[in-house]
Amino acid sequence: MPLARSLSRVLMERKATRRERSVFLAILLAVLAAIVAVESVTPGDLKVVLFASLVPLVGALVLSVLTTAALAALAGICIAGSYPLFAPHERDPAQMAVVLAATWTVGMLALLIARLGTQRQSLLEQTRSAAEAVQLALLRPFPLRTKDFEAYGVYLAADEYARVGGDLYELIESPFGTRVLVADVRGKGLNAINAGAAVLSAFRVAGYEEPDLSDLARRMENILDRYNEYAETIGQEPRHVTALLVEFEPGRELMRLVNCGHLEPFTVSGPGPRQVSLGEAGLPLGLGFLVSDEERTRPVVQVGLPYGVRLLLFTDGVTEARDGRGVFYPLAGRLESWTGLEPAALVREIEQDLHRYVGGRLQDDAAIMVITAR
Incomplete structure (x- = not known):
């Protein structure tokens, strides 16, 4: 139950400490590196690296808009760089354009989630302040x-x-x-x-x-x-x-x-x-x-x-x-x-x-x- 309350505090209220955010970001970067590593040893037609676009989506639940944007950019670089590195025979411009457009769209969605989460946190804090004011007015x-x-x-x-x-x-x-x-x-x-x-x-x-x-x-x-x-x-x-x-x-x-x-x-x-x-x-x-x-x-x-x-x-x-x-x-x-x-x-x-x-x-x-x- 304490773990559940901690997750609720971090995900629902976005009340993560600086250390918790740093640990969370480090985990996401490790996941991103693991995806690239798996892509390097799998057949080119599997396209494991495409899962990298999901990393900024997860990060948007906790991280700031700026950090989420940096994570989305890094995920895009990983995807764009993996094709010529690990699948040099696949150089279809149309396919690359679709992949990059999809990555860009998912990255923008992650930014939107991070922005809405920040606004929700601000609204929640304002609501709590109002509730505290009501309590102080009603109960000493x-x-x-x-x-x-x-x-x-x-x-x-x-x-x-x-x-x-x-x-x-x-x-x-x-x-x-x-x-x-x-x-x-x-x-x-x-x-x-x-x-x-x-x-x-x-x-x-x-x-x-x-x-x-x-x-x-x-x-x-x-x-x-x-x-x-x-x-x-x-x-x-x-x-x-x-x-x-x-x-x-x-x-x-x-x-x-x-x-x-x-x-x-x-x-x-x-x-x-x-x-x-x-x-x-x-x-x-x-x-x-x-x-x-x-x-x-x-x-x-x-x-x-x-x-x-x-x-x-x-x-x-x-x-x-x-x-x-x-x-x-x-x-x-x-x-x-x-x-x-x-x-x-x-x-x-x-x-x-x-x-x-x-x-x-x-x-x-x-x-x-x-x-x-x-």
Whole structure:
């Protein structure tokens, strides 16, 4: 798999280092020399040297336009020179003209491929820059800090050409304590990003104003409902969002949580990891219309959090990641051997192990967040 990713980086993105390009060019020159050598020992009617015209085509996948042009010229010289050297009895001008015209045409095609590849690489870099700008506008970079807590984490996009998707996270300092959001929008693409932006903006504003977490969840859902109404008017599919809200009370070793259909977090400490039981999960945001107004109120669960214990939050891109046999990533089992790691190191270990487990390619976006007292 690492080899496949390397080939993808070189061929699809044209992100080859100078050394890689030099090695690639040396291989092509060796192939060109081998073709000429084989031509010198084979019967004249086989015309093995004509394969030399394919060498610049292969080179165009990685090399620059100028280097490809030089390779095409060298291939043409090899073909033109092989006829009088190795087949002096074949001096048909018409045949030579056809061969040289074909070689010239293939060389021009190689130049076109190299040029288009360079333009594609430039466009890809511009697109990535735009995606990174969107991510920075939507999600703040880790680590996140308040007066009493800090969060380390990572956002892993399933699409290696993207930088942001439908997973969300945030940490704010409100008058009611440090508040945390981790959420996952159903679906992918720009529509999911827009729905996520609505939820995230609602959390950032209402998180400072609503004293009760269940009221905060309701207000976030109201904002999402209004976004979904607008989305339907322009022909887009409405979205729902699983979310977990956490509030750390100032000066006390406890936290309050509201679960809107999200995955339960883990506490990580010396004795080992423990999944925080939140009981029956509430409905995801955006699905409250399925129940009565009374049932839309999501319960607040209060849980102790001793000083020094770290809280691990994540999205389903982590637990639903699969290996080559289709087995889900065993997060709980993996945490057993990482309980002594510092928050930043714990995030890095999960990220690296997750990539190894899936062979380098995630099936879904994933967000990982570790919160600890300062």
